Amino acid sequence: MNYTANKDRYNNMKYNRCGNSGIKLPAISLGLWHNFGSKDNFENCKAMVQRAFDLGITHFDLANNYGPPYGSAEETFGKILKEGLKSYRDELIISTKAGWDMWPGPYGNFGSRKYLIASLDQSLKRMGLEYVDIFYHHRPDPETKLEETMHTLDQNVRSGKALYAGVSQYGPELTRRAYEILLNLGTPFIIHQPNYNMFDRWIENGLLNTLSELNIGAIVFSPLAQGLLTNRYLNEIPSDSRALKDGRFLKPSDITEHKLNKIRRLNEIAQGRNQSLAQLSLAWVLRQKAVTSALIGASKVEQVEDAVGALNNLNFSHDEFNMIDGILAG
Numbered sequence: 001m002n003y004t005a006n007k008d009r010y011n012n013m014k015y016n017r018c019g020n021s022g023i024k025l026p027a028i029s030l031g032l033w034h035n036f037g038s039k040d041n042f043e044n045c046k047a048m049v050q051r052a053f054d055l056g057i058t059h060f061d062l063a064n065n066y067g068p069p070y071g072s073a074e075e076t077f078g079k080i081l082k083e084g085l086k087s088y089r090d091e092l093i094i095s096t097k098a099g100w101d102m103w104p105g106p107y108g109n110f111g112s113r114k115y116l117i118a119s120l121d122q123s124l125k126r127m128g129l130e131y132v133d134i135f136y137h138h139r140p141d142p143e144t145k146l147e148e149t150m151h152t153l154d155q156n157v158r159s160g161k162a163l164y165a166g167v168s169q170y171g172p173e174l175t176r177r178a179y180e181i182l183l184n185l186g187t188p189f190i191i192h193q194p195n196y197n198m199f200d201r202w203i204e205n206g207l208l209n210t211l212s213e214l215n216i217g218a219i220v221f222s223p224l225a226q227g228l229l230t231n232r233y234l235n236e237i238p239s240d241s242r243a244l245k246d247g248r249f250l251k252p253s254d255i256t257e258h259k260l261n262k263i264r265r266l267n268e269i270a271q272g273r274n275q276s277l278a279q280l281s282l283a284w285v286l287r288q289k290a291v292t293s294a295l296i297g298a299s300k301v302e303q304v305e306d307a308v309g310a311l312n313n314l315n316f317s318h319d320e321f322n323m324i325d326g327i328l329a330g
């Protein structure tokens with residue numbers, strides 16, 4: 001029940017300033033999208049979060065509908081807080097989001113004021129918190145006026161239930177419009193959460209430049225392509241892997257011979273750098289100046305430890321870059 005954090009936890013982590021805000025985020029952050037639901041082993045969930053914090057990972061990312069079932073990852077995290085981590089609350093950056101389907105009917109999805117205010121209240125209850133550090137709008141809403149959604153982010157901050165605001169999956173133009181609205185309101189819009197990894201480089205076509213120009217932090221999710229860019233699938237599809245255990249977002253059919261061929265060649269480059277493939281993949285996203293943090297998921301304590309090991313070698317030679325680009329283009 002009692003948890004005392006490692007006293008050396010701040011010795012090795014790298015912290016990057018998040019945009020032009022007053023806070024820094026760890027180069028590696030941990031998300032609770034998968035493997036933290038009520039069907040998962042609680043002791044393993046707790047061990048992963050505690051080990052992460054012991055290694056200097058101060059940022060934990062949630063959303064209203066992480067589980068399954070929806071809401072249960074926040075409940076798991078609330079229980080971990082209650083069992084010791086909460087005494088370190090002022091050392092933690094905890095985020096949550098709303099924007100995807102959460103409850104039935106027209107008020108539990110997308111970007112209305114009705115949804116975002118109720119959802120944050122529910123998230124706080126599930127985690128047993130008075131406030132979150134970052135509250136995100138989880139995805140663009142094609143129907144609700146952006147002004148309504150942004151005014152609600154502002155209200156969630158002004159009410160003291162969130163300290164900072166962010167958006168996820170917004171394209172460059174929408175991000176710029178959101179920025180202008182929030183700037184006028186004086187809302188601390190400090191962070192954007194897009195997906196980014198070697199297999200999915202869409203943010204290189206405009207978003208990263210926009211974020212740099214506006215001085216908004218970028219925390220990139222699925223930097224390991226949900227496990228594809230690790231040693232997980234090199235030889236087989238393990239029975240305890242996301243592809244076999246879950247299969248909603250990463251399907252066995254996604255693991256094609258064409259992809260595996262690239263993954264194996266990338267693994268050879270990683271070996272040449274004395275890194276695991278996961279470490280190479282994390283170093284690769286962190287090479288971008290605009291990237292504040294790489295937001296990983298994990299199913300085991302060792303994966304968290306391996307991820308933090310990426311920080312031992314974040315540099316690439318030109319040859320390595322060219323080889324990686326060549327493999328990815330193939």
Ligand SMILES: NC(=O)c1ccc[n+]([C@@H]2O[C@H](COP(=O)([O-])OP(=O)(O)OC[C@H]3O[C@@H](n4cnc5c(N)ncnc54)[C@H](OP(=O)(O)O)[C@@H]3O)[C@@H](O)[C@H]2O)c1
Pocket residue numbers: 030031032033034035061062138168169193220221222223224225226227228230231232240241242243278295296297298299300302303304306307
């Ligand atoms: N804003 C959004 O719309 C959005 C969407 C998705 C995710 N996210 C956030 O991003 C977080 C991370 O997403 P993600 O879980 O897809 O990230 P990811 O880091 O790309 O994938 C995590 C998976 O990779 C495997 N893995 C991790 N470290 C490993 C290592 N060192 N060696 C071997 N395998 C390793 C594990 O797979 P196994 O489980 O198979 O072991 C783990 O579950 C989420 O938790 C969430 O907070 C946000």
